[in-house]
Each structure stands twice: as C-alpha cells, then as structure tokens.
Amino acid sequence: MHSNRAPFWLTATAWAVIIFLHFPLIIIALYAFNTEEAAFSFPPSGFTLHWFQVAAARGDILNAVTLSLKVAALATIIALILGTLAAAALWRKAFFGRNVISFVLMLPIALPGIITGLALLTAFNKLGITPGMFTLVVGHATFCVVIVFNNVVARFRRTAWSMVEASMDLGADGWQTFRYIILPGLASAMLAGGMLAFALSFDEIIVTTFTAGHEQTLPLWLLNQLGRPRDVPVTNVVALVVMLATMLPILGAWWLTRDTDTTAGSEK
Template sequence: MHSERASIGLRLAAWGGLVFLHFPILIIFLYAFNTEDAAFSFPPQGFTLKWFSVAFSRPDVLESIKLSLQVACLATLIALVLGTLASTALYRRSFFGKESISLMLILPIALPGIITGIALLSAFKTLGIEPGIFTIVVGHATFCVVIVYNNVIARLRRTSQSLIEASMDLGADGWQTFRYIILPNLGSALLAGGMLAFALSFDEIIVTTFTAGHERTLPIWLLNQLSRPRDVPVTNVVAMLVMLVTMLPILGAYYLTRGGESVAGNGK
C-alpha cells in the first residue's frame, strides 16, 4: 500500500532547504539584540533593546521609513485601481490583441529589474521629468499592477457567471452589478493583491536605484550602510524591520487566498 507520508530522506532535504534559506535571516534577528556593537561577535554576548531606541531616534532612519511607506502606499493604490480595471476588461471577452495586452501587463514583473530601471530612467529623461518621489511611485506601480492583475483575474475566472447574469436580468446596470456582485467577490483577492504589492514595493531596490534621484528609501539606506561598519547594530535593526514589514503582508495574503479553490471552485 502506498504511504502518503514523505520518506525520511525527503523530509531531511526539505528541512535542510528551509534552514539554508532562513538561517541568514535568523542571524540578522540575533544580531539586532546583541549587546556588542562589533560587526561580527558570535556568539552574542547578551540581550539588549538598546539598538532599537538608537535606530528610531535617528532622523535619517525615520525619513527613509516614512518615504518607503509613502511610496509603497501610493504604488499599491495605483496598482489596485489599474490592475482591477485591466482584469475586468480582459477576463470575459476575446478580441484581437488581447494576448498582446496581457503580455504587456505581465512583462514588467518578468523583466530583470535593471532593465526596467534603465527603461524608466530613459523615459523620464526623455520627458524631462526629474527623479523623485513621483518617479519612484511610477516605477514601483509598473510591477505592482501585475500582482493585483493576476490575483483579480484569477478570482474573476472562478466567479460564477450566473450571478452576473441574474443581476443584469433583475434590472441592474453595469455599475450596480460591479458594485454589488463583482466587487464583494473580489474582496479577498484585492486585499491579498494589495498586501503583496505593498510588500514588493516596500523592499524594492533595483528599480528604485534608477528612479530615486537624491531620495533615499529604506532599502537604499540599507545599501549605503554597508560602507559603515560602526553602524552594523542599527543596520541589523532596520533590516529586521524591513523583513517583518514585507513578511507579514505575504503571510496575510497566503492565508487569505489559500482556501480559494475550495470556496469558489476551480473554474471548470
């Protein structure tokens, strides 16, 4: 009889892969509470919260956090609007050029970040737009739209067409059908897509490097800190903050969408 349990070797390989992936993150968390201010002092000499107060009392850290949150929120809002509109326009009807439009929507997330960054920088220079918060938001929105688009169009494909037809038969116009039937069904997909887009924008560095100009988001601040070994404890605290801010939305999005197949069906 075939056993559903994985073999010991397979389980050891899986745990080994998890340790390999997450051990560096655990080291960062450990160093953030280390009493020593040396760059490398293992094992830690003690436990302290000193570096948290030091980090959050520095104006450069607070400004970087504020800018990253501002950019991530704006990029997520743009992505939610454009991604939802694009998905509702493309999921039902077939027309000439539909696949090309879908490819253009998905392409920014598939391209290497350096290519996207160079392309955006060239476009902004051609249009005479100076790098700043606006260019960072536009750059982040280009790939955040893909996240929302993929989540929403997947949910739309699992939404029963009979609900929409029933709404139209009862006299509802297109806006009423969208507001009372389609939008409530998209709630968790929009929330999950927005959370993933926020996490992706918050820790983005490659595209930001080309579009930021003199602005410094939190990832760029961390990159600049690599040349300052005396600030390693503060850098570890900020790095831990970035990991938490990006990890929690991803986990939330996972729990919101993991039951989608059993609740809404698989669209067959």
C-alpha cells in the first residue's frame, strides 16, 4: 500500500537543515536576554530584560528604526500601486513587448543586490541626485514592486474571466466590476505582497549601502556595530527585533495566501 508520508531519513534531513539554518538566529535571540555583558559566555548566566531597556533609551537606535519604518512604508505603498497596475496591464491583453516588460520587472530581484545598488547609484549621480531619503525609497521600491507584482498577477490568473463578463452583462460599469468582482479577490494578494515587500525593505542592506548617503537605516546601524564589541548585548537585542519585524509579516503573508488554490472562482 502506497503511503503519502515521506521516508524517515528524508524528514530527519529536512529538520536537520532547518535547525542548521536557524541555529545562529536562536543563539542571537538567547543572548539578547543574557545578564552577562560579555559577547557569548556559555552557558548564559541568567535572564534579564536590561538590554532591552538600554536599547530603547538609545537615540541612535530609535532614529534608525524610525527611518527604516518610513522607508519601508513608502516603498511598500509605491510597490502596491505600481505592482498592481503592472499586473493588471499584463494580465489579459497580449501586445508587442509584453514579455520584455515582464522580464524588466523581474530584473531587480533576479540580479545580485550589489549590481542593482551600483546601477542605481550611477543613475542618481548622472541625474545629479544626492543620495538620501528619496534615493533610499526609490531603491527599495525597485525590488518591492516585483514582490507585489508576482502576488497580484498570480491572483489575476486565478480569476475567472467569466465572472467579469457576467458582471458587465448585468449592467455593471468598469469601476463597479473592479470594485465588487476583481478587488475582493485581489485584496489578500495585495496585502500579502505588501507585507512581504515591507519585510524585505525593512532589513535590506546591500542596495541600502549604495543609496543611503548619510542616512542610517537599522541594518546599516547593525553593520556598523560589528566593530564595537562592548555593544554586543544591545546589538543582539536590535537583531532580535529585526528578526521579529521581518518574520511576522512573512508569516502573515503565508497565512493570507495559504488557500489560494481553493479561492472561489480560481482557475486550476
């Protein structure tokens, strides 16, 4: 009798890989609560929330967090607008250059971050734009658009065109059809894409390095802390916060899109 369960060795290997990948993250989270000021004294000597209080009182950390949140929020809004419009344009109509546009949209996420960062920095220099808040938002939006586009266009492809035709046959205009037929099906995909885009923008480091100028986001702050061993406990706390800030939106996006194959009106 055939079993759908994976062999024991395959399951054990999968769990071993997961533990191997996440073990450093677990160590950082554990030592964020360590009472010792030393970097990694094993075993941890006790449990404390002192370093969280220290981190919350640091103005440089709060400024970096605020900047990262602003950049991520603005980049996500831009990505939601442009990504959704691009998905709508490429959904049904076949036109000359359609595949080229799709390829160009995918380039920022497909290319190594250092290539994207260098390209953006060169473009900004040619245009006479000084790196700062504006360039940060534009740089992050370039790859956030891809995330939103992928989610939305996948949901568009699962939308039965017969439902749109039925709405139009019943007298609905284009806006009513979009509002009552298309948008409800897109809502969770847009939200999931936005959450993923926000998470990626919040912890982006490579493109940020080339486009930040004198601005310092939270990932850049963490990078600068590598040369300051006395601040390791505080750095662990900030790293834990970053992990949670990026993990929760990703889990939320997964939860929102976990039933996409059974969405009403979807096409297999």
